[in-house]
Amino acid sequence: xxxxxxxxxxxxxxxxxxxxxxxxxxxxxxxxxxxxxxxxxxxxxxxxxxxxxxxxxxxxxxxxxxxxxxxxxxxxxxxxxxxxxxxxxxxxxxxxxxxxxxxxxxxxxxxxxxxxxxxxxxxxxxxxxxxxxxxxxxxxxxxxxxxxxxxxxxxxxxxxxxxxxxxxxxxxxxxxxxxxxxxxxxxxxxxxxxxxxxxxxxxxxxxxxxxxxxxxxxxxxx
Numbered sequence: 001x002x003x004x005x006x007x008x009x010x011x012x013x014x015x016x017x018x019x020x021x022x023x024x025x026x027x028x029x030x031x032x033x034x035x036x037x038x039x040x041x042x043x044x045x046x047x048x049x050x051x052x053x054x055x056x057x058x059x060x061x062x063x064x065x066x067x068x069x070x071x072x073x074x075x076x077x078x079x080x081x082x083x084x085x086x087x088x089x090x091x092x093x094x095x096x097x098x099x100x101x102x103x104x105x106x107x108x109x110x111x112x113x114x115x116x117x118x119x120x121x122x123x124x125x126x127x128x129x130x131x132x133x134x135x136x137x138x139x140x141x142x143x144x145x146x147x148x149x150x151x152x153x154x155x156x157x158x159x160x161x162x163x164x165x166x167x168x169x170x171x172x173x174x175x176x177x178x179x180x181x182x183x184x185x186x187x188x189x190x191x192x193x194x195x196x197x198x199x200x201x202x203x204x205x206x207x208x209x210x211x212x213x214x215x216x217x218x219x220x221x222x
Contacts, residue, residue: 009089013097017073018104027105031069035061035113039120048122051186058117059138059179063171065109066142070102073147074154091217095151099212102143110139124186131185138178141205145170148212155219177201 021027038061042049049057085094114135118125125131145167153163177197184191 006090006093009093010097010100013089013094014101014104017097017101021105027069031065031109032112034068035065035109035116038064039116043120051124052183054117054121054124055179055182055186057121058113059175059182061113061117062110062138062142062178063175065113066106066146069105069109070143070146070150073098073102074150086220091220092213094220095147095212095216098151099144099147099209102147103140106139106143107136110135126188127185131182134178134182134185137201138182141174141178141201144205144208144212145174148208151212151216152219174201174204177204
């Protein structure tokens with residue numbers, strides 16, 4: 001019964017965040033404007049970039065999409081609202097709902113970024129199915145990391161500098177892994193070391209989830 005109650009609470013909080021986003025749509029349209037304007041400017045400056053540059057630019061765009069969409073998810077939660085949720089649900093339930101909501105949002109934004117990149121910058125992708133899978137995995141990885149960073153920064157009065165300092169050493173290995181793994185989508189030959197990179201990426205995602213679930217209850221008490 002308790003497990004069912006926890007799942008129900010998580011689903012309810014996810015629905016709450018989705019309903020708020022559908023009503024306000026600040027994050028959606030703000031990130032959509034960023035994606036379209038960025039790829040359009042890149043198209044004006046570079047035209048149709050080659051495979052390596054296209055891949056690098058795409059993941060840089062993904063990084064800033066995550067910052068704009070996911071990292072701001074705690075800014076709409078006032079201290080009074082957080083205190084109200086604290087009295088209703090366990091902190092782990094709250095952060096699990098945030099993780100799931102941000103994964104949904106980031107996957108949607110990632111697919112939009114991919115479509116816009118192909119439309120404006122051309123389509124050098126040789127294996128589209130593989131690349132779509134990488135886009136989904138990348139969206140999940142970035143949303144998990146920035147949810148954790150946003151949760152920590154929210155307890156420091158939404159200190160953006162704190163999130164940047166903490167995020168820099170964490171985001172670099174994830175971005176490098178995503179960029180290196182997705183290179184195979186532009187090639188017709190097998191890339192050595194690919195399984196190891198997948199295991200590393202999955203391990204980092206599991207580590208981020210574990211750290212978030214362990215640390216957030218202590219952060220929320222403050």
